[in-house]
Amino acid sequence: MQKLYWYSIAMVLPVLWLAGCSDDSAPANGPAQQARDGAQLYRQYCVTCHGSGALGAPGVGKEHRPYWSHEIEEDGFDALVLDAINGFNSMPPRGGCFDCSDDEIRSTVIYMLNKSGAK
Numbered sequence: 001m002q003k004l005y006w007y008s009i010a011m012v013l014p015v016l017w018l019a020g021c022s023d024d025s026a027p028a029n030g031p032a033q034q035a036r037d038g039a040q041l042y043r044q045y046c047v048t049c050h051g052s053g054a055l056g057a058p059g060v061g062k063e064h065r066p067y068w069s070h071e072i073e074e075d076g077f078d079a080l081v082l083d084a085i086n087g088f089n090s091m092p093p094r095g096g097c098f099d100c101s102d103d104e105i106r107s108t109v110i111y112m113l114n115k116s117g118a119k
């Protein structure tokens, strides 16, 4: 009987543990978090330069569409994302968001291009 009791505890504990984890719907702050939104990341990390043109950063907005359209035509979208990830001249790697994943940088670049009306 004693043995069966411990078996059942051992079976139930992981279930409780898993249930506890999946209940975690609030935005986490740790590194193992869900991908963040491009708009949010842009405002947090990129607007400093790209909103003001600091250090010669290309601006974001419809009036900057010719610049971005040209970049996409010349280099392609993937090259823009790679430049954003690796850095390029005064553009710091990942725009200074060191814990941003490649996918997060990609969605931030998409956000910037959408804001500029470039495709």
Ligand code: HEC
Residues within 6 Å of the ligand: 041, 042, 045, 046, 047, 048, 049, 050, 054, 055, 056, 057, 058, 071, 075, 079, 080, 081, 083, 084, 088, 089, 090, 091, 092, 094, 095, 096, 097, 105, 108, 109
């Ligand atoms: C410290 C200022 C600064 C910050 C912060 C910054 N950038 Fe930049 N970024 C630049 C500058 C300057 C350039 C232009 C580089 C050049 O063309 O010589 C640039 C260029 C770019 C380009 C175009 C690359 C190309 O190939 O033409 C992309 C895309 C980009 N940034 C994305 C981002 C994203 C996404 C973020 C935020 C996660 C970000 N940047 C944050 C300064 C910044």
